[in-house]
Amino acid sequence: xxxxxxxxxxxxxxxxxxxxxxxxxxxxxxxxxxxxxxxxxxxxxxxxxxxxxxxxxxxxxxxxxxxxxxxxxxxxxxxxxxxxxxxxxxxxxxxxxxxxxxxxxxxxxxxxxxxxxxxxxxxxxxxxxxxxxxxxxxxxxxxxxxxxxxxxxxxxxxxxxxxxxxxxxxxxxxxxxxxxxxxxxxxxxxxxxxxxxxxxxxxxxxxxxxxxxxxxxxxxxxxxxxxxxxxxxxxxxxxxxxxxxxxxxxxxxxxxxxxxxxxxxxxxxxxxxxxxxxxxxxxxxxxxxxxxxxxxxxxxxxxxxxxxxxxxxxxxxxxxxx
Numbered sequence: 022x023x024x025x026x027x028x029x030x031x032x033x034x035x036x037x038x039x040x041x042x043x044x045x046x047x048x049x050x051x052x053x054x055x056x057x058x059x060x061x062x063x064x065x066x067x068x069x070x071x072x073x074x075x076x077x078x079x080x081x082x083x084x085x086x087x088x089x090x091x092x093x094x095x096x097x098x099x100x101x102x103x104x105x106x107x108x109x110x111x112x113x114x115x116x117x118x119x120x121x122x123x124x125x126x127x128x129x130x131x132x133x134x135x136x137x138x139x140x141x142x143x144x145x146x147x148x149x150x151x152x153x154x155x156x157x158x159x160x161x162x163x164x165x166x167x168x169x170x171x172x173x174x175x176x177x178x179x180x181x182x183x184x185x186x187x188x189x190x191x192x193x194x195x196x197x198x199x200x201x202x203x204x205x206x207x208x209x210x211x212x213x214x215x216x217x218x219x220x221x222x223x224x225x226x227x228x229x230x231x232x233x234x235x236x237x238x239x240x241x242x243x244x245x246x247x248x249x250x251x252x253x254x255x256x257x258x259x260x261x262x263x264x265x266x267x268x269x270x271x272x273x274x275x276x277x278x279x280x281x282x283x284x285x286x287x288x289x290x291x292x293x294x295x296x297x298x299x300x301x302x303x304x305x306x307x308x309x310x311x312x313x314x315x316x317x318x319x320x321x322x323x324x325x326x327x328x329x330x331x332x333x334x335x336x337x338x339x340x341x342x343x
Contacts, residue, residue: 024080024117025322025340030068033326034081034116036319042113042121049092049122051103055142056085056115057314058322058329058338059175060262065108072109082107082340084145085115086130086138094124102128102141102298116322118342128295135306143314143337144179148301149294150259150286151179154235155187157293158257158284163188165232168249170242171262172210173201175312175337179301180235181208182310193231195223195242200335204313216242220268224248233257240264250279259284316341 024039044050062081068074082105089099103122107114114120130141154176155161167184171177172194184192193212194205202213217223220241229249234256236243240263247256247269254277269281286294304310313336317325325338 022118023319024113025082025319026078027066027081028078030066030074030077033323034066035323039078039080039113039117042117042119044091044121047093047124049095049124049127050090051085051087051101051120051122051127052090053085053087053115053118053120053342055087055138055316055342056082056340057142057145058116058325058340059083059145059147060329062108062114063326063330070108075108076111080107080113080115080117082115082117082120083109084142085120086142087120089127090119092124092127095127095129100130100132102130102145104146104294116319116340125291128298130302134302136302139314139316139339139341140305140312141302142339143175143312144301144305144310145298146286147175147312148179148305148310149289149297150284151176151235152183152297152301153286153289153293154257154259154284155180155183155233156297158282159233159235159255161187161189161233164190166191166193166230166251168193168195168227168229168231168234168246169205169210170195170234170236170246171238171260172196172205172208172213173198174237174262176237176259177235178204178208178312179310181205181210182304183301184233184235185209186304186309193227195227195246204336207313208311209309220244230254236260238263239267241267243267244269247279247281248273250277252277253279255280255282257282257284312337314339
């Protein structure tokens with residue numbers, strides 16, 4: 022089969038022929054129609070992640086959309102979203118014409134739910150994270166005010182749309198670039214604030230107060246956002262793209278009875294993941310949640326990989342298979 026195959030850690034994968042996946046006990050074969058290139062793919066393929074260096078060659082891709090060809094639990098022809106552990110455990114991922122996937126990691130999709138396979142792939146696990154950060158960890162209530170850091174990214178875009186459909190009274194986005202600003206506005210932000218490396222300046226720009234902060238970046242932005250929390254406010258961190266450390270004032274947190282919480286998709290059950298993605302896609306079909314994306318072909322996977330690594334994208338890059 023055709024696949025994006027990684028031969029050297031830290032280098033882009035290239036189109037190549039690769040052995041067909043083999044079904045086994047509890048594993049399905051999925052014909053892939055769309056698969057995103059996400060930061061986790063690049064991290065795993067670098068050989069420097071905390072998961073360890075994956076054995077080579079292998080096919081990256083930690084999530085995708087496709088049609089079941091063989092499964093003991095799901096009928097052939099069923100449209101599904103799926104996750105893989107490619108790069109984190111032995112085995113191949115989604116950037117191929119076919120993938121072997123644990124049955125437990127299949128999420129059945131409506132055959133025609135008004136959201137294309139590429140759009141579903143672009144939303145994917147970022148959609149799960151954006152939704153569950155607000156509903157499960159932050160326990161957002163209607164009428165509360167939400168601040169979304171890193172709002173131009175996929176998680177940020179979903180969080181903006183999700184906050185609106187969940188009844189937030191105001192949603193403010195923090196972005197790094199003009200392109201990110203455009204994506205945050207398209208996602209539904211009431212106001213967009215430009216990121217500043219100066220924590221005092223950024224704190225002043227944020228205004229507030231905010232009941233919930235969605236934080237996929239950490240670093241200076243998280244420090245400033247914590248200062249802008251309301252009484253009983255919750256800051257939920259789900260990433261560290263801007264740094265692994267932030268500074269929080271004890272007096273600020275104590276005086277506001279504020280909370281700093283962590284979030285990871287890995288803590289979810291299969292049922293939670295299914296329910297979250299289903300909810301997000303229902304709102305996406307109605308136009309309330311969106312993630313900007315661009316489709317690329319397998320022949321262009323090396324250049325797309327490099328664009329993702331250097332941030333030269335207009336949104337999430339999704340590999341499609343005709």
